[in-house]
Structure formats: C-alpha cells, structure tokens
Amino acid sequence: MANRSFADVQALAKEVKLIAGRVSLGTDGAPTIATVTVNGQSVPDGVGFSVGGPLDTGSTGTYYVQLDDIYSGLLFASASFHRLGTANELRGSVKSHYETGTDDADSKKVYIEFYDSATDPDLATPATGSEFTFLFVLRNSSVVF
Secondary structure, eight states, X not given: OOOSOOOOOOOSSTTEEEEEEEEEEOGGGOEEEOEEEETTEEEESSOSEEEEOHHHHSSTTEEEEEESXXXXXXXXXXXXXXXXXXXXXXXXXEEEOOOTTOOSTGGGEEEEEEEETTTTTSBOOOOTTOEEXXXXXXXXXXXXX
C-alpha cells in the first residue's frame, strides 16, 4: 500500500490512484523530472517517482519511470512526447510495466519507448531539451473487486 495522502478522484473502481509527471531530456537523452515555479519556488512537476533513460537502460529511446511506492495493479499507462525543435514526431509506447505488489527497485519500473514516426519501428532518442509526459492509473488496494 502506498503511504501517501491522496486527493479525491472519482472513479467507479475503489482505491484508484493517479501518478503523472513531466520529464525533461538533456544531453544524450538523460532524463530529469521537470520543474515548475510555485509561489517563487521551483518544485518537481510530479511526485512519487524517479526516472531513468538510455544511459541507464542501455537501449536507445528507452526510458523508465520507477514508482516510489508499491501498488497492487496498473490499470492504464500512457506517455506523450513533446517535440521541441526536432524534425520528426516521436511516438511513445509503454513497453512493459512493473510487477504489482512487489517491493524491489526493478519490479516498480514502467518502461516507455519512443519511436521516430518517419522510420518506425526504429527506436529514437528525443532531442536535447525535449520533454515527455506520462499518466499512470493504479490500484492502491489488494482487495479483489
């Protein structure tokens, strides 16, 4: 079970949680959690996760989002690339998701791959300064519905 305070979200299923974030890409596709300014302070644009990229995964165009907490189910995952100065549009695809209810670093990773629309199915590393966003819909409880 995640040990965070969550705001209310209306859903037909019980114990649905949303994790969303914006990731900035630096040199060689190195990812960092993007920041926003709130009341004059720079804060992460998303919480409850960390990120890794091609230098961590050993694969061009492959990134991961590692969840900080354990969730009992991944109901939905989506990723979108935001082009900033690149020639071709890239398409994000969720490659695999973590093993639900398991508490080790590798099992809590959701892998995302980016493909160049001009040379699909070739993986592509987005240009420096690009960003991607993601949304995960998770189940927090192990109760069977």
